[in-house]
Amino acid sequence: MGGNFMSIKYKKISSSVIPNAVVEFRGNEKAYVLDALESTWISSVGKYVEMFERQFAQYHRVANAVTVSNGTCALHLALQALKIGHGDEVIVPNFTFAATANAVFHSGATPVLVDSYSDHWNIDPDEIVKVISSRTKAIIPVHLYGQPCDMEKILNIAKKNNLYVIEDAAEAHGAEICGRKVGSLGHIGCFSFYANKIITSGEGGMCITNTPELANRMCMLRDHGMNPQKRYWNDEVGFNYRMTNITAAIGLAQLEFIDEIIALRKMKADLYRELLEACPGVRLIMPAPFGRSVDWLQCVYFESEHFDQPNTIEDFILKLKKAGIDARRTFYPLDAMPPYVVCRRSGDLKNSHWFSSHGVALPLYPLLTEEEIHYIVSTVKAFLKEL
Numbered sequence: 001m002g003g004n005f006m007s008i009k010y011k012k013i014s015s016s017v018i019p020n021a022v023v024e025f026r027g028n029e030k031a032y033v034l035d036a037l038e039s040t041w042i043s044s045v046g047k048y049v050e051m052f053e054r055q056f057a058q059y060h061r062v063a064n065a066v067t068v069s070n071g072t073c074a075l076h077l078a079l080q081a082l083k084i085g086h087g088d089e090v091i092v093p094n095f096t097f098a099a100t101a102n103a104v105f106h107s108g109a110t111p112v113l114v115d116s117y118s119d120h121w122n123i124d125p126d127e128i129v130k131v132i133s134s135r136t137k138a139i140i141p142v143h144l145y146g147q148p149c150d151m152e153k154i155l156n157i158a159k160k161n162n163l164y165v166i167e168d169a170a171e172a173h174g175a176e177i178c179g180r181k182v183g184s185l186g187h188i189g190c191f192s193f194y195a196n197k198i199i200t201s202g203e204g205g206m207c208i209t210n211t212p213e214l215a216n217r218m219c220m221l222r223d224h225g226m227n228p229q230k231r232y233w234n235d236e237v238g239f240n241y242r243m244t245n246i247t248a249a250i251g252l253a254q255l256e257f258i259d260e261i262i263a264l265r266k267m268k269a270d271l272y273r274e275l276l277e278a279c280p281g282v283r284l285i286m287p288a289p290f291g292r293s294v295d296w297l298q299c300v301y302f303e304s305e306h307f308d309q310p311n312t313i314e315d316f317i318l319k320l321k322k323a324g325i326d327a328r329r330t331f332y333p334l335d336a337m338p339p340y341v342v343c344r345r346s347g348d349l350k351n352s353h354w355f356s357s358h359g360v361a362l363p364l365y366p367l368l369t370e371e372e373i374h375y376i377v378s379t380v381k382a383f384l385k386e387l
């Protein structure tokens with residue numbers, strides 16, 4: 001292995017692994033959590049839940065925000081609020097984190113899988129049109145790795161075909177299309193605050209909407225389906241999808257610094273892009289033309305046909321790990337995994353397969369240093385030469 005490192009210009013300073021993601025508390029996280037504890041309001045009633053919802057809605061310039069336990073609950077709650085269930089179909093991208101499709105299954109509906117563009121990993125609107133049937137009720141575009149989908153086309157398709165649009169913005173807090181934040185363009189937008197997302201609350205999620213009836217329904221359903229005017233009286237079978245006041249305290253403190261966090265992530269990603277742009281055999285997904293993206297993980301794609309072999313990317317990631325870099329593969333295409341084999345799909349889904357087997361998600365977080373980025377890039381370049 002020693003020989004591998006001869007061509008690496010930059011040396012790593014510390015012997016520890018560069019993690020894929022690192023959480024940083026740069027604001028009031030500790031103060032708010034302590035305050036929540038001292039108030040003894042530690043379940044889902046409390047001022048931090050209300051403040052987090054109000055400020056998240058303001059940030060997205062929408063009328064309503066509803067906190068939930070996590071991003072998957074957010075998607076499921078959105079589907080339930082729109083009364084999507086058995087016998088219905090919901091269009092999802094084939095290239096996404098599995099939670100998007102799992103939430104559809106939990107609702108009783110079935111996901112229909114749609115391919116990515118050939119030059120961009122997000123869902124291809126021209127492929128959406130091909131799978132719409134009389135059973136289709138909704139589209140869930142996913143703003144993957146912080147890149148906005150072509151919402152103008154997707155919203156037009158939805159309008160023409162009388163479909164709901166639920167945006168999965170779990171990886172794209174703060175991304176914009178024509179000055180509007182992603183998540184605020186469809187009927188409901190869903191977010192996750194898992195530890196590695198743009199901002200975090202530990203576990204946590206949010207649904208946003210401009211339709212008060214939908215917001216009220218989501219509040220009722222997340223609280224067991226209880227009638228808000230009549231305690232212990234249930235009009236529907238609901239869920240316990242509530243967020244705790246302690247969780248909301250962390251989320252609120254993170255939200256106060258979101259623009260700074262996004263700017264720091266962009267600075268790091270810009271350096272990656274600068275160093276990798278002219279690198280032969282490397283394809284960067286440049287910021288989408290549909291809006292202002294945010295930088296979640298730094299995805300890099302390798303053109304070499306070596307990566308057509310499914311094991312090449314795994315071996316590459318293992319080598320990076322041995323060099324002290326925690327890179328991740330990008331998501332597996334849904335249709336390749338057992339639970340989703342049954343799903344109807346648009347064609348051969350070959351673009352999503354290409355993206356899945358040719359790419360890595362490199363570390364990206366506000367505390368990542370320039371030296372670390374130089375080291376990561378020179379290591380990647382050296383390993384590419386050895387293929």
Ligand SMILES: *Cc1c(COP(=O)(O)O)cnc(C)c1O
Nearest residue numbers: 070071072097099100170192194
């Ligand atoms: C993280 C994520 C989710 C699920 O969020 P959880 O909070 O982990 O439940 C859903 N969709 C996408 C695209 C995600 O990245």
